[in-house]
Amino acid sequence: MQSEKFALRHIGPKEEEISKMLTALEVDSVEELLSQTLPEGIRLKQPLALGEGISEYRFLNELRALSDENQFFETYIGMGYHPTITPAVIQRNIVENPGWYTAYTPYQAEIAQGRLEALFNFQTTVCDLTGMELANASLLDEATAVAEAMTLAYAVRSRDQKKGEANKLFVSEDILPQSLAVLQTRALPLGIELVIGKAEKTDFDASFFAAFFQSPGKDGNIIDLPAMVVKAKTFDLKTIVAADLLSLTLLEAPGNYGVDVVVGTTQRFGIPLGYGGPHAAYFATKTDYKRNIPGRIIGQSKDQDDAPALRMALQTREQHIKRDRATSNICTAQV
Secondary structure, three states: OHHHHHHHHHOOOOHHHHHHHHHHHOOOOHHHHHHHHOOHHHOOOOOOOOOOOOOHHHHHHHHHHHHOOOOOOOOOOOOOOOOOOOOHHHHHHHHOOHHHHOOOOOOOHHHOHHHHHHHHHHHHHHHHHHOOOEEOOOEOOHHHHHHHHHHHHHHOOOHHHHHOOOOEEEEEOOOOHHHHHHHHHHHHHHOOEEEEEOHHHOOOOOOEEEEEEEEOOOOOOOOOHHHHHHHHHHOOOEEEEEEOOHHHHOOOOHHHHOOOEEEEEOHHHOOOOHHHOOOOEEEEEOHHHOOOOOOEEEEEEEOOOOOEEEEEEEEOOOOOOOHHHOOOOOOOOOO
8 A cells, every 4th residue: 555655656647637737727738738838949849769678788788889989098188187097995995985975965964974984084185285274075176166266255355345346356367267267157147357367467456355376377387376375465355276286295285375265176186087077176265264165064073972973064055054045056976
């Protein structure tokens, strides 16, 4: 009996239910409803040309034969994308370890401790390399993270900047092109003006609220980032740095000289190129801005038995809190 009720709830409406809905909509048939709601130009004139079904075993063999026809070439795209090698020990013990990846969602902490531990480790690594106080877990890709950093900097403008309607964001001309494209799209509805150029040749003033720098730049150049940050801070600008995370194993962490937000991608730490993404981005900032950080933050606490326990410390996604208070609805499990 229970199984019959389950089927009734999931197999769709009965004829009498369809009839009631059509009457309420004042149409005679489902076909008439479709013709009124779907533009003629996008409707197929014939059924999908689907072949006969085959077994899973045969399907896998056909997929394998098809994949054998792929040709593999070296990629020189650059621009923030890098060929990677995932060490076998990492692949076997982390990527392929069910304890890390089987939980559907980290929002159910009691059954997702492995997933939460992976995210916690991700945040810790990002904080260590960037020198920042706080990191989320995580964002879709670097371009998205750059746009979210702009939104954060705009939201936390000083009282004087808001009063003076400061709306200019300086953008270093060596920004990655895909990041610039997303910035331009996201800046438009907010009324933010992007000023693209070289920091050393740009005259900041009270109309600016933040400055963005790429390190290393799209051509691989490493600028004198501390000097640029000092110049921006002189005008009370928030500073955003998109940093190659692997480069920070050699270069000084941006957090050490007062940068407000550090973003980037973790793709080159072993995530395959995947035809351009998505690749887990990182977003690190100061604790002062924790209420404006997009995505989610995993924290460590203790359970009722006083044992270490991981839990969702902060989440700003629209599906979990009031939509008008959400700062982002983008995050990814790619970490």
